[in-house]
Amino acid sequence: xxxxxxxxxxxxxxxxxxxxxxxxxxxxxxxxxxxxxxxxxxxxxxxxxxxxxxxxxxxxxxxxxxxxxxxxxxxxxxxxxxxxxxxxxxxxxxxxxxxxxxxxxxxxxxxxxxxxxxxxxxxxxxxxxxxxxxxxxxxxxxxxxxxxx
Amino acid sequence: xxxxxxxxxxxxxxxxxxxxxxxxxxxxxxxxxxxxxxxxxxxxxxxxxxxxxxxxxxxxxxxxxxxxxxxxxxxxxxxxxxxxxxxxxxxxxxxxxxxxxxxxxxxxxxxxxxxxxxxxxxxxxxxxxxxxxxxxxxx
Numbered sequence: 001x002x003x004x005x006x007x008x009x010x011x012x013x014x015x016x017x018x019x020x021x022x023x024x025x026x027x028x029x030x031x032x033x034x035x036x037x038x039x040x041x042x043x044x045x046x047x048x049x050x051x052x053x054x055x056x057x058x059x060x061x062x063x064x065x066x067x068x069x070x071x072x073x074x075x076x077x078x079x080x081x082x083x084x085x086x087x088x089x090x091x092x093x094x095x096x097x098x099x100x101x102x103x104x105x106x107x108x109x110x111x112x113x114x115x116x117x118x119x120x121x122x123x124x125x126x127x128x129x130x131x132x133x134x135x136x137x138x139x140x141x142x143x144x145x146x147x148x149x
Numbered sequence: 150x151x152x153x154x155x156x157x158x159x160x161x162x163x164x165x166x167x168x169x170x171x172x173x174x175x176x177x178x179x180x181x182x183x184x185x186x187x188x189x190x191x192x193x194x195x196x197x198x199x200x201x202x203x204x205x206x207x208x209x210x211x212x213x214x215x216x217x218x219x220x221x222x223x224x225x226x227x228x229x230x231x232x233x234x235x236x237x238x239x240x241x242x243x244x245x246x247x248x249x250x251x252x253x254x255x256x257x258x259x260x261x262x263x264x265x266x267x268x269x270x271x272x273x274x275x276x277x278x279x280x281x282x283x284x285x286x287x288x
Contacts, residue, residue, distance in 0.1 A: 023213055029179070029217045031221065035224075045226040046217070047209060047213040047233075050213070053183060054184035073200070080209065080232065081233075082231045083229070084228060084229050
């Protein structure tokens with residue numbers, strides 16, 4: 001992992017919270033609550049903002065994670081957190097998102113070897129510029145076979 | 150759908166949710182919906198090269214099921230924080246059981262809140278995911 005990527009921010013990108021996408025995502029996580037499918041004021045499931053992958057991949061430079069050069073075969077998703085400053089985003093809103101690499105650090109593995117962690121923070125703002133949600137992803141690059149850790 | 154403040158107490162949680170066996174179709178559907186196209190979740194050769202015996206499920210799939218299940222109990226519009234930590238990989242064929250319990254009931258800045266701890270266990274009893282969440286309680 002390239003530690004010099006710490007502190008780097010990506011190009012801002014847009015996430016339109018679309019009705020069909022919310023229903024598709026809700027179905028994929030077996031969420032049958034009517035709040036995701038019926039009525040006019042639909043909300044998003046708690047982990048819906050992960051769909052930012054779709055929008056981020058369309059904007060060159062949006063995802064600073066690539067600057068870390070993590071080996072995909074040794075890379076694992078260790079932790080994820082979403083914080084909402086009010087109700088979760090509703091269908092119909094347009095969010096402006098920006099990601100940055102907050103921190104890169106190392107830890108000794110439980111069975112030897114060094115694990116390298118990186119934390120990617122993404123901020124989600126509404127059309128008025130208000131911060132409505134934050135995502136914090138912690139990824140780890142292992143030094144060995146992941147099933148043996 | 151959401152719960153009333155006076156009925157909530159520490160230790161209380163929704164009825165456990167059991168799902169499975171998980172299938173590779175669950176992974177394909179989740180990957181299409183989320184946009185995470187990592188081949189480690191659907192490509193046998195890639196998964197073996199990464200040291201797994203078979204494609205692993207998407208960690209965000211089981212964590213997404215877990216948090217959506219909790220949201221159905223406390224009201225999807227009431228979530229203020231959802232976090233998750235992966236402990237063990239899950240493979241197609243595994244059965245998963247989700248449990249949750251209120252860890253703390255409190256008021257903050259005039260808002261009633263609960264913190265909840267969550268667990269996703271495999272049929273072996275091993276914990277695959279742990280989670281925590283904060284919800285506001287408005288009724």
